[in-house]
């Protein structure tokens with residue numbers, strides 16, 4: 001399905017995995033993308049084909065960078081605005097996984113703090129920086145890769161689940177605060193998606209997982225929907241959830 005109109009979107013986490021599949025699909029759809037990448041110079045060759053042109057902008061971005069740093073969320077938004085002149089959406093794909101559990105070992109608190117800084121504060125700071133643009137455009141979109149782990153907890157994984165439940169809370173707040181200005185927020189909640197992140201965690205065969213390209217097709221469709229039809233939650237599971 002082709003989009004109603006081309007959007008100008010920030011996309012994080014596009015170096016690989018789900019974010020790359022989404023960026024490739026949205027570029028093919030005709031959207032203009034600003035990609036925030038930790039190492040733009042090392043990005044997959046597909047990016048260099050249309051480098052920093054009218055449809056594609058790349059900027060260094062590390063979710064852990066302090067606000068004043070050139071690779072912070074705040075600096076990225078400024079650079080994207082200088083490049084395109086406006087923004088009307090954000091797609092949050094950057095994220096980390098962690099196995100840290102409830103009774104974490106001495107020294108593991110730093111991993112929890114990094115996880116929260118990337119999975120929660122990353123989308124929060126980027127949305128906050130882009131919010132004036134989203135409000136002003138009257139039809140903004142925020143799509144966030146949450147997880148089924150932001151809706152239910154299977155087993156342990158206290159740190160990862162806590163980061164994703166908190167992210168879901170952030171999504172609900174953005175939905176509430178942006179609603180009357182036409183901003184629509186979707187929390188995308190997959191179970192297993194065939195990326196290196198999932199392969200490191202589950203023994204599920206890769207072909208049995210949701211494929212990144214199929215998730216990207218769903219995100220493409222979400223962006224084509226009018227404000228009156230955008231779902232807040234988009235749940236995708238490759239296994240029975242009960």
Ligand SMILES: NC(=O)c1ccc[n+]([C@@H]2O[C@H](COP(=O)([O-])OP(=O)(O)OC[C@H]3O[C@@H](n4cnc5c(N)ncnc54)[C@H](OP(=O)(O)O)[C@@H]3O)[C@@H](O)[C@H]2O)c1
Pocket residue numbers: 012013014015016017018019037038039061062063064093094095096097118145146147148189190191192193194195196197198
């Ligand atoms: N795969 C799954 O089964 C699954 C299921 C549910 C939800 N999710 C969520 O979907 C999102 C994408 O997952 P994925 O499977 O595509 O993961 P992935 O393949 O591991 O990719 C993670 C992405 O996040 C970026 N990133 C990590 N730390 C960052 C930081 N400090 N600053 C900026 N970017 C950073 C990585 O950039 P570098 O290349 O520079 O490391 C990479 O682009 C995550 O939020 C994940 O929690 C995944």
